[in-house]
Amino acid sequence: MRHLIDPLDFSVEEIDALLYLADQIAENPTAFQNVCAHKKLATLFYEPSTRTRLSFEAAMLNLGGSVLGFSSADSSSAAKGESVADTIRVISSYADIAAMRHPKEGAPLRAARYSRIPVINAGDGGHQHPTQTLTDLMTIRRRMGSLSDLTIGLCGDLKFGRTVHSLIKSLSRYPGIRFILISPEELRVPDYVISEVLEPKKIPYEQVTSLENAMPLLDILYMTRVQRERFFNEEDYIRLKDAYILTEKKMALAKPNMAVLHPLPRVNEIVLEVDDDPRAAYFEQAQNGVYVRMALIMTLLGLTK
Numbered sequence: 001m002r003h004l005i006d007p008l009d010f011s012v013e014e015i016d017a018l019l020y021l022a023d024q025i026a027e028n029p030t031a032f033q034n035v036c037a038h039k040k041l042a043t044l045f046y047e048p049s050t051r052t053r054l055s056f057e058a059a060m061l062n063l064g065g066s067v068l069g070f071s072s073a074d075s076s077s078a079a080k081g082e083s084v085a086d087t088i089r090v091i092s093s094y095a096d097i098a099a100m101r102h103p104k105e106g107a108p109l110r111a112a113r114y115s116r117i118p119v120i121n122a123g124d125g126g127h128q129h130p131t132q133t134l135t136d137l138m139t140i141r142r143r144m145g146s147l148s149d150l151t152i153g154l155c156g157d158l159k160f161g162r163t164v165h166s167l168i169k170s171l172s173r174y175p176g177i178r179f180i181l182i183s184p185e186e187l188r189v190p191d192y193v194i195s196e197v198l199e200p201k202k203i204p205y206e207q208v209t210s211l212e213n214a215m216p217l218l219d220i221l222y223m224t225r226v227q228r229e230r231f232f233n234e235e236d237y238i239r240l241k242d243a244y245i246l247t248e249k250k251m252a253l254a255k256p257n258m259a260v261l262h263p264l265p266r267v268n269e270i271v272l273e274v275d276d277d278p279r280a281a282y283f284e285q286a287q288n289g290v291y292v293r294m295a296l297i298m299t300l301l302g303l304t305k
């Protein structure tokens with residue numbers, strides 16, 4: 001039985017196969033509408049989410065399956081003090097596959113150890129978010145034609161943004177990748193990203209504070225929201241929240257075929273006028289999130305033909 005807890009749980013070849021399947025689904029979704037008939041997905045969300053939870057649910061419904069679950073810790077037995085280990089043991093009798101989001105880093109990994117069904121990490125604290133990464137990889141590949149030889153700018157809250165950590169980890173496996181890490185000093189990527197991912201693999205990277213200077217160099221600009229809920233105090237959040245705001249004026253500095261990604265939700269880091277720029281790829285990215293989760297559910301359930 002397979003789980004998806006860490007973005008590196010799948011090999012590059014397995015990710016290729018999954019993205020290929022997701023592309024096929026995107027081209028002809030109705031061909032897949034009964035693949036998961038009579039299968040059930042449990043969405044165990046201990047932390048609020050709209051997009052990720054609904055995209056998992058939409059993915060399972062699109063495949064002809066059903067969904068059950070909860071969308072906050074208060075509406076689950078966690079409020080009574082039940083452990084993640086006990087919850088997943090019970091859910092293993094109710095569903096065929098589970099997606100779990102949890103504010104505590106490592107909770108989905110712990111659940112996977114006790115589970116009799118595949119567990120998908122749908123985001124654990126400030127740690128990892130592997131299905132967002134699959135969504136990002138699909139979008140980059142469709143826009144750029146490949147996942148190699150790209151200069152990737154990541155901008156905003158690189159410290160607490162789990163999507164950033166997962167994406168850097170995953171893209172570091174492809175040749176010719178170079179990162180420009182754009183953030184205020186206080187919101188730089190955690191040390192482990194440098195010491196365990198970028199340095200050992202000798203991936204070229206720079207840590208900078210100016211978005212304008214980086215703009216002309218980028219193939220991909222990955223914007224992120226400042227993660228208010230992970231700050232220790234509100235003053236720091238208020239001071240840092242508007243550090244980067246992407247405008248059409250800044251877009252004018254970029255390559256004509258650059259793509260702007262954002263895992264969403266957006267707060268104010270991309271002004272609305274950028275939405276009409278053909279380089280804005282974030283709504284397409286959200287759509288790809290459904291296709292890639294369909295491909296993932298099929299893969300983990302062993303239902304790829």
Ligand code: NCD
Pocket residue numbers: 051052123129132162163224225263264265
């Ligand atoms: C991201 C997350 O939850 O980490 N959202 C998402 O899953 N699309 C990004 C965020 O909340 O800023």
